[in-house]
Amino acid sequence: MDRIAGLKEYVRNPFYREAMGLPGVVCEEYRLLAQGEYNMNYIFTHPVSGREFLLRVNCGSQMHLENQIEYEYHALELLKDSGRTPKVFYVDGSLKELGHGVLVMEYLPGKSLDYRKDMGIAAQCLADIHSVPVSAGDGLLSPADPLRAILEECEEMVKVYMDSSLGDRETKRALRELLDRGCTPEQILEELLGDTGLEITDTIPARFYCNCSKERVEKAVASIGREDIQEMIDEGKDIEVKCHFCNSAYTYTVEDLRQIMHGGKR
Numbered sequence: 114m115d116r117i118a119g120l121k122e123y124v125r126n127p128f129y130r131e132a133m134g135l136p137g138v139v140c141e142e143y144r145l146l147a148q149g150e151y152n153m154n155y156i157f158t159h160p161v162s163g164r165e166f167l168l169r170v171n172c173g174s175q176m177h178l179e180n181q182i183e184y185e186y187h188a189l190e191l192l193k194d195s196g197r198t199p200k201v202f203y204v205d206g207s208l209k210e211l212g213h214g215v216l217v218m219e220y221l222p223g224k225s226l227d228y229r230k231d232m233g234i235a236a237q238c239l240a241d242i243h244s245v246p247v248s249a250g251d252g253l254l255s256p257a258d259p260l261r262a263i264l265e266e267c268e269e270m271v272k273v274y275m276d277s278s279l280g281d282r283e284t285k286r287a288l289r290e291l292l293d294r295g296c297t298p299e300q301i302l303e304e305l306l307g308d309t310g311l312e313i314t315d316t317i318p319a320r321f322y323c324n325c326s327k328e329r330v331e332k333a334v335a336s337i338g339r340e341d342i343q344e345m346i347d348e349g350k351d352i353e354v355k356c357h358f359c360n361s362a363y364t365y366t367v368e369d370l371r372q373i374m375h376g377g378k379r
């Protein structure tokens with residue numbers, strides 16, 4: 114409770130206690146359940162009904178919404194017949210008594226889904242939720258191109274890591290590569306050079322080309338020294354050497370190694 118300044122005081126407020134049917138004096142205990150990037154979640158047992166509830170304190174919006182907690186409340190209301198989402202009981206997005214949005218919903222016991230083995234059930238959950246009919250006037254956001262919207266969201270979120278000096282260079286490179294796969298080359302150029310008046314006048318297919326060959330890589334093998342090659346021959350196993358530039362693998366048999374050592378193929 115102490116992690117959120119003012120939360121202890123907040124749950125003493127009569128408007129909260131009345132709305133939740135709680136006794137005038139705080140006798141319920143709030144235990145930290147889990148904290149994510151956007152929410153801090155507390156669990157408490159209602160002293161009158163004995164039911165377990167989850168009190169959510171919202172600290173940010175993944176969707177960049179001003180009214181994040183109310184939007185969430187509204188969405189959960191609309192989805193209440195899905196059989197998959199918790200029922201909601203209280204929302205306060207005023208940010209007046211507490212600098213954060215507050216939501217109370219029923220606590221659904223269980224464990225987090227592990228997508229490595231729970232993919233089937235996870236898909237069923239999402240299918241049930243998305244099967245609930247919604248109408249255009251329901252006030253839910255629906256991007257015209259959902260996959261593009263997710264990619265743009267990823268770009269937004271990854272910025273923190275990319276801009277941080279604590280980020281690992283190799284990880285940054287891998288992330289950039291993955292994100293770029295979702296973009297066309299024109300989009301990448303637009304992103305990098307868009308404000309310089311970029312104009313694409315022609316396109317030609319491009320491919321990576323490496324002129325390595327078994328013979329070329331052999332020279333590298335020969336350069337490691339007779340002693341080391343002798344050692345490999347003594348081990349009696351084929352060796353595999355990869356090209357530094359394109360990662361193509363070349364195999365050399367013990368016989369090949371002997372010839373390399375004796376300059377036979379050089």
Ligand SMILES: [Zn+2]
Pocket residue numbers: 323324325326356357358359360361
């Ligand atoms: Zn190569």
